[in-house]
Amino acid sequence: MRISFSVARRRSHKRLFREVKGSYGGRKNLLRLVKETVVRNRVFAYRDRRNRKREFRALWIIRIKAAAEMRGLSYSRFIYGLSLAEIKLNRKTLSEMAIHSPEVFDEVTTLVREGLKKAGQAV
Template identity: 40%
Template sequence: MARTTNAPASRERRKRVVAAAKGYRGRRSKLFRYAKDARYKAMYWSYRDRKQKKRNFRALWLTRINAACRANGITYSRFAEALKKASIEIDRKILSDLAMTEPTLFAAVIGSVKVAKV
């Protein structure tokens, strides 16, 4: 009996992988062997970096809040502690945005925290 191949399905699968690698540089976008590895790594990195993006933004928010707190004469750690005691629930993203766009409002929040702390 003659040996049969899976040529149409294999070709379609390979075309799909190469099409998914469109836009990559050099052979990574044209040859199946390299496109397969490039897609695998791209998917791995995109998954990993979605997690790192969250970490990076949190670090950025903390840096902004700390800088704004220090400009108003308090450290971030004291500010965060006082926020808990004053039972003011504002997340870091919003606090960072306030510190950057509305410094007077942020100073008012710090003032209310200082009053509640004493």
């Protein structure tokens, strides 16, 4: 009895070819290169899902730093002052606040300054 895997094999190949659609040259139509491309794409996707989180945090820190320095505080003193003032806002929220509602960020900055003064830190 002859067993054929033609339907299943064609389905799996089509799935791989769909995944690399838009690639250049043989990477989109030669099975061996398609398999390599799929593996590489998945590795990059896995790695970059983590890198995206790092990049966003770095962006938020840069924005907060710029906003704090415009108000006469360094980033590190600002974050330290937040902890002294017991303000529990994450960096994403602070960044959005600095951009979209600077008057609220000013209020937070005054609270940070008060917290630093209470701790005996020079402002």
